[in-house]
Amino acid sequence: MTFLLFSTTLSQEIRNPLPSLREQARIHQEWLKARVETVLPNLMRTHGVQMWIVCMREYNEDPVFSSLVSATTFAARRRTILVFYDRGPEKGIERLALGGSSQGGLYTAYRDTTVKNAELWGDIQWATLAKLVESRDPKTISVNISHTHAFSDGLSAGEWEQLQKALGPKYVQRVVRADRLPLDYIATRVPAMLPVYKEMMKTAHAIIGQAFSNQVITPGKTTTQDVVWWMRQKLQELGLTTWFQPSVDIQRQGKDMSSESDPVILRGDVLHCDFGITGMRLNTDTQHMGYVLREGETDVPSGLQHTLSRSNRLQDIVVEAIKIGRTGNEILAMALKKMKDEGIDGTVYCHPVGEHGHGAGPLIGLWDRQQGVPGRGDVPILPNTWHSIELQASSKVSEWGDQVVRSAQEEDVFIDESGNVEWVLGRQTKYHLVK
Secondary structure, eight states: OOOOOOOOOOOOOOOOOSSOHHHHHHHHHHHHHHHHIHHHHHHHHTTTTTTEEEEEEEOOOOOTHHHHHHTTOSSSSSEEEEEEEEEOOOOEEEEEEESOTTTTSSSSOOOTTTTOOGGGGSSHHHHHHHHHHHOOOSSSEEOOOOOOOOGOOOOHHHHHHHHHHHHHHHHTTTEEEEEEHHHHHHOOOTTTTHHHHHHHHHHHHHHHHHHHHHTTTOOTTHHHHHHHHHHHHHHHHHHHBBBSSOOEEEEEBBBBOOSSSSSSTTTTTTEEEEEEEEEEEEEEEEEEEEOOOOOOSSSSSHHHHHHHHHHHHHHHHHHHHOOTOBBHHHHHHHHHHHHHTTTTTEOOOBEEEESSOOOOOOOOOTTTBBBBTTTTTTOOOOOSEEEEEEEEEEEEGGGGTEEEEEEEEEEEEETEEEEEEESSSEOOOSSEEEE
């Protein structure tokens, strides 16, 4: 494994990392084509699904919807029913759209004006779907219902009731709940996505670097919420957005700051932020640490640097435990054992990232579930997936009278086809400094 290190400087350029909207749509269409032509067939066969039906109505879209349509499709118009039918390795997966468009030619728009007695189903689309299913006669039909994974539970109660009526007793008996199918499809990236994501990460790091600098922070005057809203405004000015409200918090020698909602930043404070940007239906997630130098200081006290080194080491431990086929709970158990063996006081709570900020795939702990997460932690690591290595390590700082200081970090990694784990851009090994 290769570990790239970085030290953020004010010379980093803050810019919109994405091309024009028209070019974004073209690139996204290439990603979509690769996913439905290469990723989807393998997953349907892996999970024993001959037909997959994804149906939804406008503004109540299935979580998998945005992963199955073009960048210029924002919602399911009226009702959209997407049907995927495996005709075998030679003929491949048939992709049909009942309602909506062909998504740039990637689907066949299925219309049947000859259907009669549509009132039996209450809607012409359901009658058309019934005819389609009967003509293909699939052995298994997967629908998106899951008690475990939100990403696999997109079939609403109303649509399910109408779908059952359309299928009839014969085909309802063939319905399965292959909840790993939508989960794994959403989680799997194609390699062409990574260069764009790296550029997004560069912008995220650059914004944090400037936020935790004298360009934004004036000790004794600037508050944490001033920094938060500067970050939000910077995204707005760049034409970008975020999937969550950024946060900035501080730790201060001799004082518990946990109840302070908008404290003024003072010299000697340890800074922490949680920040993500959204673009091209991708999301970043980053947590960095900063320090406000006291008068006469030129660098971070060694005790504080040690806290960051401890969280860096915990990052190493987690990344080393990540292997294709291992579940999130298995990785968590291995990482926590190694962490304790090395005397690190920490917590691990990693998650997939990319299409969603808290993405589809295995959880490697939750901050309040260090014993593992049943169900969501039992999912294995897949190749071509992205994950946020999110964790914290706490250490006593001698310069602060042995006060415990928490170093919380989050950096994104990608896992390639061969199982190599690499940082998307790098990881923080030195504090951002406010002078």
